[in-house]
Amino acid sequence: xxxxxxxxxxxxxxxxxxxxxxxxxxxxxxxxxxxxxxxxxxxxxxxxxxxxxxxxxxxxxxxxxxxxxxxxxxxxxxxxxxxxxxxxxxxxxxxxxxxxxxx
Numbered sequence: 001x002x003x004x005x006x007x008x009x010x011x012x013x014x015x016x017x018x019x020x021x022x023x024x025x026x027x028x029x030x031x032x033x034x035x036x037x038x039x040x041x042x043x044x045x046x047x048x049x050x051x052x053x054x055x056x057x058x059x060x061x062x063x064x065x066x067x068x069x070x071x072x073x074x075x076x077x078x079x080x081x082x083x084x085x086x087x088x089x090x091x092x093x094x095x096x097x098x099x100x101x102x103x
Contacts, residue, residue: 002099010094017090021083029067032075036060 024030034041037058053060064071064078071078
């Protein structure tokens, strides 16, 4: 019984919450916005547009728009961070069921 409460429950809880974090990044309000010199571009730019932007010296960037809140930085790092934070919360909640070792 101790193995289940000290090992299985925290690991299972971590996996479930990491999956919830992955689902959170798939919600309709989680959008990756591509910008051209700070102005959002509708849709993905074509290769011809990218070549034209590079030749004109314009800067392409992207950020995450999470239900109207602009999150600065790389979108991949936000996705990984959300999943890791959700997994950590799951581990902490699963660890609440641990039984201390008998002396």
